[in-house]
Amino acid sequence: xxxxxxxxxxxxxxxxxxxxxxxxxxxxxxxxxxxxxxxxxxxxxxxxxxxxxxxxxxxxxxxxxxxxxxxxxxxxxxxxxxxxxxxxxxxxxxxxxxxxxxxxxxxxxxxxxxxxxxxxxxxxxxxxxxxxxxxxxxxxxxxxxxxxxxxxxxxx
Numbered sequence: 001x002x003x004x005x006x007x008x009x010x011x012x013x014x015x016x017x018x019x020x021x022x023x024x025x026x027x028x029x030x031x032x033x034x035x036x037x038x039x040x041x042x043x044x045x046x047x048x049x050x051x052x053x054x055x056x057x058x059x060x061x062x063x064x065x066x067x068x069x070x071x072x073x074x075x076x077x078x079x080x081x082x083x084x085x086x087x088x089x090x091x092x093x094x095x096x097x098x099x100x101x102x103x104x105x106x107x108x109x110x111x112x113x114x115x116x117x118x119x120x121x122x123x124x125x126x127x128x129x130x131x132x133x134x135x136x137x138x139x140x141x142x143x144x145x146x147x148x149x150x151x152x153x154x155x156x
Contacts, residue, residue, distance in 0.1 A: 001025055002056050004064065004099050005032050005123055007047035007091040008072040009080025012136040013145035013152065015050045017071050019135075020156040023059025027052055029129040029136070032093050033121060047089050051126065061102035065092070067155075071147045074116045081146020091119040093126075 008014045011029040019027040027050050034046025054064065072080060078089045092103045103120045107113050137145060137152070145152070 001053050002096065002099070003051060003053050003094070004061060004096070004103075005030075005049045005051050005091075005093040005126065006064075006068050007032060007049035007089060007093070008068060009048070009088045009090070009146050010083045010144070011048040011050055011129065011133065012143060013147035014048075014071065015135065016137040016145070016152050017147055017154075018050050018052050018067070020153070021054075021059065021064070021067050022155065023055045023057075023063075025053045025055055029133045031087070031127045031129065033091070033124045034127075046087060046127065047091050047093075048087050049091070049093065049126075051128070061099050062106045065103055065106040068092070070154075071151055072118070074118050075112075077117045082144070083146060089119065090117060091121065093121055093123040095123050097122075 006014060006018060015027050015029045018024055030049055030051055031046035032049040035044040072090050078086050080088050094100055100120055107116050137143060
């Protein structure tokens with residue numbers, strides 16, 4: 001099993017979508033690549049993300065990137081749907097240089113690659129979200145989500 005992290009706006013919808021993909025074994029909602037967590041619970045500089053454990057014999061990083069691009073606006077900076085702010089930026093993070101190379105190759109193969117605002121960076125740190133944020137849309141399907149409902153169930 002391999003692990004990669006996808007940040008694509010509010011983590012609730014991203015997790016609901018990614019966990020349905022072929023080859024994905026597990027997901028966990030969290031935050032990545034931030035500075036510090038304050039005592040007030042603020043996550044300074046972190047991006048909401050989904051830790052994605054996948055079977056590389058069943059799905060490649062480039063395929064995962066293709067799925068990911070179905071649910072994000074790759075040109076938007078710090079905004080997805082109605083969610084606005086640095087924590088809603090789009091990004092792909094990994095401890096694997098091969099994953100990062102594959103993600104960058106996916107972006108560079110696009111004719112619009114110069115306009116794409118998705119950051120592709122090594123994973124610096126990760127904090128799992130509280131239980132109330134794990135699989136949130138399963139428990140609260142009427143909560144706001146920037147991803148259209150049809151996409152959330154497209155691969156289920």
